[in-house]
Amino acid sequence: MNNRLENLYQETILEHNKYPKNFKKLEKCSSCAHGVNQLCGDDYYVYLNLDKNNIITDITFQGVGCAISKSSASLMTTLIKGKTREEALNLKECFINMLTQNNCSQQCKTCLGSLKLFESVKKFPVRVKCATLIWRALEKALTTTSIPKGEGINQKGDQK
Amino acid sequence: MLNPKEIKKKFPILNQKIHEKPLIYLDSAASSQKPQQVIRKMSSFLRTDYANVHRGVHYLSQQATDKCEQVREKIQKFINAQSSSEIIFTKGTTESINTVAFSYCQSLKPGSEIIITEMEHHSNIVPWQIACQKYNLTLKHIPVLTNGELDLKAYTKILTKNTALVAITHASNVLGTINPLKQIITQAHLIGAKVLVDGAQAVPHFKVNVQELDCDFYCFSSHKLYGPSGIGILYAKKNILDTLPPFQFGGGMIETVTLDKTTFAEPPLRFEAGTPPIEAIIGFGAAIQFIEKIGLDNIHRYETALIQYAHQKIKKVSDLQIIGTAEHKVSVLSFVLKNIHAHDIGTILDQEGIAVRVGHHCAQPLMQKYQIPATVRISFGLYNTFEEVDILIQALNKVKKIMSLPKSPKGDD
Numbered sequence: 001m002n003n004r005l006e007n008l009y010q011e012t013i014l015e016h017n018k019y020p021k022n023f024k025k026l027e028k029c030s031s032c033a034h035g036v037n038q039l040c041g042d043d044y045y046v047y048l049n050l051d052k053n054n055i056i057t058d059i060t061f062q063g064v065g066c067a068i069s070k071s072s073a074s075l076m077t078t079l080i081k082g083k084t085r086e087e088a089l090n091l092k093e094c095f096i097n098m099l100t101q102n103n104c105s106q107q108c109k110t111c112l113g114s115l116k117l118f119e120s121v122k123k124f125p126v127r128v129k130c131a132t133l134i135w136r137a138l139e140k141a142l143t144t145t146s147i148p149k150g151e152g153i154n155q156k157g158d159q160k
Numbered sequence: 161m162l163n164p165k166e167i168k169k170k171f172p173i174l175n176q177k178i179h180e181k182p183l184i185y186l187d188s189a190a191s192s193q194k195p196q197q198v199i200r201k202m203s204s205f206l207r208t209d210y211a212n213v214h215r216g217v218h219y220l221s222q223q224a225t226d227k228c229e230q231v232r233e234k235i236q237k238f239i240n241a242q243s244s245s246e247i248i249f250t251k252g253t254t255e256s257i258n259t260v261a262f263s264y265c266q267s268l269k270p271g272s273e274i275i276i277t278e279m280e281h282h283s284n285i286v287p288w289q290i291a292c293q294k295y296n297l298t299l300k301h302i303p304v305l306t307n308g309e310l311d312l313k314a315y316t317k318i319l320t321k322n323t324a325l326v327a328i329t330h331a332s333n334v335l336g337t338i339n340p341l342k343q344i345i346t347q348a349h350l351i352g353a354k355v356l357v358d359g360a361q362a363v364p365h366f367k368v369n370v371q372e373l374d375c376d377f378y379c380f381s382s383h384k385l386y387g388p389s390g391i392g393i394l395y396a397k398k399n400i401l402d403t404l405p406p407f408q409f410g411g412g413m414i415e416t417v418t419l420d421k422t423t424f425a426e427p428p429l430r431f432e433a434g435t436p437p438i439e440a441i442i443g444f445g446a447a448i449q450f451i452e453k454i455g456l457d458n459i460h461r462y463e464t465a466l467i468q469y470a471h472q473k474i475k476k477v478s479d480l481q482i483i484g485t486a487e488h489k490v491s492v493l494s495f496v497l498k499n500i501h502a503h504d505i506g507t508i509l510d511q512e513g514i515a516v517r518v519g520h521h522c523a524q525p526l527m528q529k530y531q532i533p534a535t536v537r538i539s540f541g542l543y544n545t546f547e548e549v550d551i552l553i554q555a556l557n558k559v560k561k562i563m564s565l566p567k568s569p570k571g572d573d
Contacts (some may be wrong), residue, residue, distance in 0.1 A: 002179075005511050005562060009504075014565045018499070040503040040519045041533035064533045066501035067563065124507060 007120035008127075009067065016071035021078050022060040029058075033144070035137030037129050042069045046077075046137045054085040061134060068118075068127050073134035075115050085142050092135045099128050162454060162462045168543040170195045181513025184548045189333055189361060189492050189539030190517050191383045194447070198387060201446035202439050212435055214412055224438055231445035232428070238448050239378060240369040241395050248394040248401075248428040249436050253360040254283040256379035256394035257327070259431060260356055261287035262294075263407040264325070264377075264400075270296035272324035275353075277302040277310055277339075278529055279332045282522040284358045288327060297324070304529055308335035308484035315344065323353040330362035334521045334537065335484025336467070336492035338362070341373055349374065354400070360384055360392075364451075364541070365490040366460040370395055382440065386541070387447030391440035394431070401427040408433040459542050463491040466540050470549045477556050483535050491540035494521075497556075500563045502534040508562055509536075512555040 026032075026047035035044050042065030049058040059080050061073045076095075080088050094108040095115060099122050109116050121131045168174050171193045176183055185193060205227070211220035213228050229244070236244040250256045265274075274288050278301055292299045300318045303311045319326075326348045331338045345355045356377035362368055363380045370378050377400075381392035396404070406413055406424055410433035415423040424430045451459070470493055475482055479498035497505060506518035517537045520527045527533065538552065 002511055005508060008507070009562050011565070014563065018565050040501075040506075041527065042503070043533065064501075066503035068504070070501075127503075127507060130503065 004120075004123055008124060010117055010120070012075075012114060012117055013067060013071040016074040017067035020061075020070055020074035022081075023062060023074065024060050025062050026058060026060045031141045031144075033137045033140035035133045035140070037065070037069070037133050039126075039129065040066060042066060042130060042133055044069070044073055044134055044137060046073070046134060046141050048080075048138075048141055050085060050142075056080055056083055056085065056088055059138075061137075065133070066127075066130050068121060068130040069133050072115075072118060072131045076134050076138065079113060079115060080138065088138065089142060092139050095135050096132050098122075099131055162458045162542065164462070164543055164545045167454070168545070170197065171543055172196055172199070174543055178513045178515070179511050181511075184512075184514045184544075184551060186538040186540065186544065186548070186552065187515045187517050188364070188541035188544075189384070189537065191389065192364060192386050192541045193543070194388065194443075195386055195450050197450050198443050198446045202388065202443040205442045206439050210439065213438055214429075227445075228436070228438060228441045231441050231448075234445050234448050235393055238452070239363070239395060240371050242371060243398055245426070245428050246395055246398050246401060248396070248431045249441060250379075250392050250394050250431075251390060251437075252381035252383070252392035253358060253379045254287075256377075256392055257284055257356065257358065258287045259394055259407045260325075260327075260377050260379075260396070261291040263404045263431075264354070265291040265295050265297065266405060267403075268295060268297060268324050271298065271322060273298045273300055273318075273320065273322045275300045275302060275315070275318060275323055275326045275328075277328050278304040279308070279310070279335060279337065279523065279526050280327070280329055281333050281358065281360070282524070284327055284329060285525065298322075301525075302328075304335075304526065308332065308337045308486040310337075310339055310344075312340070312343070316347065319347060319351060319353070321351055323348065323351060325354050325356060327356040327358070329358040329360075330368070331359075331365070331490040331492070332484065332523075332526075333361045333492065334494050334523045334526055334535065335486060336489035336494075337484060337486035338366075338488040338490060341375065345374055361490055361492065364459075365456075365463055367456040376400055382444040382447060385444075385447050386450055388437075388440040388443040390437045391444050396427075398427075401431075404431075406430050406433070410434045454542065462542065463540055466544060466546065466549070467491040467493060469546055470538065470540075470552075473549055473553050474556075477553065477560075479560070480556070483530055483532070491544075492537065493539070494535040494537045496532055496535055497560070500559065502536045504563060505536050505556075505559050508559045509552075509555055512551075512558065514552060514555055 029047040030050045032047045044063030046061045051057050059077045097104045118131050121127050173193050211224045213225040232247050233244045235247050302315045305311050348355045354376040357375045359380040364385045378395040383389035413430050413433040415425050481496050483494040502518035519534045
């Protein structure tokens with residue numbers, strides 16, 4: 001396997017693809033958003049609960065997509081749980097910066113923890129959208145209050 | 161038998177490395193590559209012969225006009241239309257379909273029905289949806305059976321005296337299925353409905369004869385036929401064309417214009433508003449010449465052998481499911497691998513120098529039918545080889561190796 005591919009499909013990514021964390025619908029959620037990548041058909045919903053102190057007490061996701069999008073979503077939920085709305089939006093900014101800008105600070109990368117491994121996706125420009133899809137959905141969930149139409153319908157747990 | 165290795169040499173783009181591996185181009189159904197002959201013809205035309213077409217009195221303009229009209233005649237013969245005035249230049253298949261949707265449908269009685277199929281490309285779905293809204297028509301569809309063939313029993317049921325038009329693909333861009341058009345067209349004509357055929361995926365692979373098919377409209381693009389992008393045609397029977405109103409308006413399509421009123425030119429010019437992509441028309445002509453020299457019967461024979469070989473080889477890959485196993489297919493093959501998303505497969509194959517298409521292929525209703533988010537699609541042109549199929553199989557095994565996770569699951573948090 002060439003190095004670029006090895007860096008892209010690291011074990012953590014493959015593991016979260018196969019055994020995603022928080023991969024379920026949150027029956028009672030305060031906010032939900034839908035993210036779709038037209039190019040390849042990645043299609044996810046993110047569900048979250050924000051308490052009165054603006055803390056994300058629970059966050060889950062569900063849908064179908066490639067290994068990059070699914071593992072990114074899985075790791076995102078583990079990082080975001082317990083963070084405030086503000087912190088979550090900052091982390092989103094950091095993550096997207098890391099994948100799209102050349103001047104992403106070390107501090108920014110550090111706060112992303114294990115999500116730093118997605119930096120390798122930058123070398124695959126066409127896959128950047130896969131990695132950022134769930135973060136865009138998270139942003140939507142944190143900045144809008146409405147629940148999208150058709151939410152949760154036909155969202156199968158497994159890839160077919 | 162055609163010699164693909166010799167043919168491959170005629171396509172400059174194919175003789176290169178991608179990610180340090182020899183390029184294997186398996187995406188001809190999206191767009192085919194261009195032979196030297198086409199590139200050279202377009203380039204020399206631009207260097208010595210270019211001018212705007214129609215109405216020019218100067219030498220170059222007359223030459224350019226004549227050359228474009230010669231291509232029209234070449235296309236007429238290529239699909240055996242009765243007259244070259246039945247060939248309308250368009251931007252491509254999509255514009256051809258839109259022309260019919262918004263010209264022919266205008267005069268239909270509200271409540272008339274249009275039939276499409278579940279295997280259509282979005283370009284043969286969306287224009288009809290919009291035309292139906294606009295002109296109060298009803299849209300119906302022929303379902304696809306699990307093997308990728310059309311459910312013709314269902315077709316017989318939905319075909320009624322209200323059916324005005326059947327819009328159907330000649331060959332599916334996802335499943336490869338070649339539809340039994342003769343039967344479908346005969347049935348439609350019996351009740352007085354017209355038939356439009358999307359031939360984008362058919363003309364590169366086998367001989368099409370519009371008079372024998374007896375279709376009313378036939379559409380295809382040059383860029384899937386080894387010619388340039390931005391040009392295609394709409395064929396329509398002359399008696400229908402004569403009654404159709406224009407779809408776009410402007411220069412070139414008029415007879416006389418006053419500040420209040422315009423009369424329109426006769427077909428085909430009536431449907432060709434604005435300056436066409438002149439050099440693309442020239443390239444289109446060169447592409448047809450290229451194909452005819454090799455012979456579509458030779459191409460069809462070779463590609464059929466190649467796709468059968470690919471089917472045999474690919475179905476032996478474990479955990480792989482081929483989507484579309486119709487009896488008659490063009491050289492298009494879609495598949496899914498268990499637990500590996502098409503997008504990941506596409507990225508890994510790309511690193512091996514293999515260009516495939518992954519995604520919904522502009523056929524989302526078909527993805528919904530098979531309940532899959534996406535497929536990997538390989539599609540052959542006349543330059544692909546048996547050896548390339550073998551390399552693809554090796555690469556697919558590599559994909560499985562890269563994406564496999566031998567460890568047991570960790571506990572959920």
